[in-house]
Amino acid sequence: MIQCIGVGPGSLDYLTMKSLALISEADVVAGFDSVLNVISPVIPPQAQIVTMNYSNQVQKLSSVAESHRLGLRCIVAFMGDIHFSGFQYLERVENACGHPVETIPGISSSQLLASKAKICFDETTFITFHRRGDLDPFRRHLVRVLEDNRNAIILPRPYDFMPVEIAQYLLDNGITGTQQIEIWENLCGLETSWSGSVTELAAESRVFSDMTICLVRSLTKFPSQL
């Protein structure tokens, strides 16, 4: 069986015991370089490591699927949790195998942000632009979420729909310029944050990295926040 595991948002502190056990027993550990770098201290020395990037992932995943057909225990490591902004990659794993695979949850960057910013999941909508394809339906969804006064946790798309472009889109689509927005970079690493209004962000000259997550807080206080 290939098992897809979430390994947390960038530090072994957020690797679950379940994922650690699966890595320790694996014959093959696969994933993007940046994700394998985080878990490299706990990959057993005898395991074969398969690193991949955006351009060779399909070919690399087919070699992992081949190992799985030969009976090896294969792990594909995902950043954070698979179930937030991980399904396009999961689909590639399943296409390579030709069947559904098991997913093991991890701690998402969105959970880490919710904890730092003290916001409640129940009142928050999670939107990722970190995907291939047409962003328009997701952009429109973001505007509706803010109009409904919910918190929004947003993953930008490197590098064509980054925080500044998101802010400009919100202004162009009727969101008030005084709405506050927070940008957090490298949670659990060399963390930095920016906060200000949507208007200020649209005019911001700072260049944000691809390890960026955004939060727009609801203007409404729900009973749980009072």
Ligand SMILES: C[S@@+](CC[C@H](N)C(=O)[O-])C[C@H]1O[C@@H](n2cnc3c(N)ncnc32)[C@H](O)[C@@H]1O
């Ligand atoms: C393909 S998505 C995967 C998200 C992941 N599945 C999760 O649950 O966090 C990758 C994006 O997640 C965000 N991200 C992941 N880890 C992060 C961190 N430690 N700090 C800030 N953003 C992070 C960044 O926007 C990054 O480009």
